Amino acid sequence: MGKQKIVIIGSSYASAAAYHNLEQSLSRTREPAELLWITDKSYYFINELLTQILCDSVSINDVTCGLRSVGIIKPGVSYLQADVKDIDLVKKIVKTNQGIFDYSYLVLAPQKDSINENEESYKRNSFCLNSPIDALQIRTHVQKTLEKAALENDQNKKSSLLTFCVVGADVRGLEIACALSDYVIHLLKHYYPELYKSQVKIYLIEARQNLFPDKDPFFKTHIFCNLNKKRIQLLLNSKITDFSKGKVLINQEREIESGTVILSASNDYCALMKSLNLRKDDHGNASVNIYLQADGFDDVFVIGDCSKCMDLNETASPNIISTITQAQLCASNILSKINNNPLNPLRTNFHINTMFLGANSSIVDIKGFYLTGILGWLIHRFIYVLSFCGIYKKLKSFVSYLINICALRENSYLDFFEKEKERQILKR
Template identity: 25%
Template sequence: MTPRIVILGGGSVGMYTALRLQRRLRRGEAHITLIDVDSYMTYQPFLPEAAAGNLEARHVVVSLRRVLPRCTILNGVVDAIDTSRHEVEFRPHKGPPRRIGYDLLVVCPGSVSRTLPIPGLAENGIGFKTIEEAIHLRNHVLGQMDLAESTQDERIRRQALTFVFVGAGFAGVEALAELEDMAHDACRYYPSIEPADLKWYLVEATDRILPEVGPEMGMWTLEQLRHRGIDVRLRTKLESVKDGRVVLDDGSAFDTDTLVWTAGVKPNPVVARSDLPIDGKGRVRATPFLNVEGYDDVFTAGDCAAVPDLTRPGEFTAPNAQHAVRQARVMADNLLATIRGTRRRPYRHAYAGSVASLGLHKGVAQIYGVKLRGALAWLIHRTYHLTKMPTLNRKVRVLLDWTLALFFRRDITALGALTDPRREFEYAARTTAEPVAHV
């Protein structure tokens, strides 16, 4: 019987694992099924540039069906994992659920935003993990500027031009920096709005930002953000955000229509609904060979997995793209080794460092101990992630977007109706003077 490989998750780990298996499996040697909520993989390091309009949104996602023609792609939700029966319970977006059997299982559903029970957060906040969130934020920020330009109510105007980001890791800092850079450029098209009228807040509970690039580069980034007029609040927590009123634990409060929550992530909830061993942070416990502890037929990697870091005994690998792509490669080879009865190899990778974009021609990096800042760091950030972008098709499209940006100004069109495409039709239906006669 042909072995059945089921992969839960179509992010970087899931897609690259399936891609490598597809290339290396002999015809008929195994059947691969990949399950994900979406039919595409999002290259998350480019989300800030997509939000700022530097990249076309479609160019930072990759169609799973296009790059994995030899795999079965199913879109929906996995409600449960039953290792005793070698089955997962799959629920498509519409229709009844069904059980899918496996011989080898790969658990890599990634992570979701880690929220806290803060009053008003669920109703008023938005994350920054998906392409939908990134494009919504772009349209929202530009839409708020349209509102501020059009209203004569000073309170509404002030609230529209106030933007709050909670969490100063990579996602929060890059998203804020790129959107602030975009909004600053857009001011030239709004006669009544000066860059100083836009109020940007970055709220961080700890005493530092961008810990991934080290204390020195983090401090430099902090100084750069403050120099740009961004109000960075360290050792500060969000207490509530009810009815657009943000209250911080330092005693300050202000109104805003924009609250972006980037204060950490947690493993996808499907992990907790399984019978797999998990650690104190809710991650699946993995061995250095990327199989789940106690299971030879279940593998895991990425954001949802606690993978031992063999270069730093006692620690675990960081949840980032640098490890995800490499773990996928090793995991695919170990799946092949399991099928063919050969030896598996452990995952080992010394952390190379981190790069971050802070807007056009601005960046910060620490690579193998070398600290870089400014335009050079920004160029390295773009070059590195361009090389890691999946498929030649997407690499070329991203490069073309950047090339065109050298000759044309950034587009500032706000397509707010994308989030509510039926609004105009419903308005037309409500305001029809007479009912339409049936023919």
């Protein structure tokens, strides 16, 4: 039998974790197999940390990692930056702009990169948070908006500039609103003493009537207390009926003039996955069995945000822990298939849910036991430090983690004239 060829496609964290686990497993077992990672980017990022960029709790380096640093490039293990044009699942070939590659086993772990057509108009008039670049664009926009507000004499225009709307009160929306509030207040305190905190309005708009119906009262109470503490106005049962630049119409009756609108919704689907002849659910995610194999294709494994196990009742949202578990199981099952061994099923025995609630604050749910505030944030961040692929990146992230704890980050504000600033801020 010739060498087995394993091809991984995607630039997501899931693809990096699969590549890392397969590279280590092949080196450890010395299996006669070739591993190729095809990706359209030179880096991957952890999606769940993007909101922390907004409030300076993490830096860009804490969120991203170069793909070539994930594993060791050596004979039989390679990396290719290319655009995938087509995949023939029957003939087992992948067509890219760099050539055509055949495979014995295929791992699909791409990122969702497209939105529905009916949301295109919303995206043109608002911001989305789908990449580190989006986070930097939002930060830059907020700074420019505050600069305009500081120079604006018309009170109505100033009020509009200092009004921020976050559409969607899901986990991502709550994280964005909390991070945005902390960032704006930080800028006002240190750089814009002529603007008052009382002038800032942050709306969190949600079409549903209830938030997190499956969560216990403690979780809900803690969330609502944080929103009140950060002066974030939660508007439930509020459907966006019209959307234009600078204006949001709710339920066809209430109009909010806002200089900044951020959509919490991430990309809806992956264009590559949509083009493939795979069974999918209503959200465009590939249906997989408990072994992470695509329906009808035993040699195709799908992991990450673009997969959905139809044999398990998955109610929790995907997180970093579930992604790591999928990547490890995918690598193990591919090696089992090469050696004609029985496959291992996916087990959802991880019951850890996390949510960022602004700068240096999180809530961590471990099987119904909650850790909140700075302690929750420390544990939350440490989970992500351990999640990076490769010991070198883990060490760098850990050093950054310690720097953050000691408040020595380079972009932290060190004011040696704090008393003078306090005199200016007392006017508020």
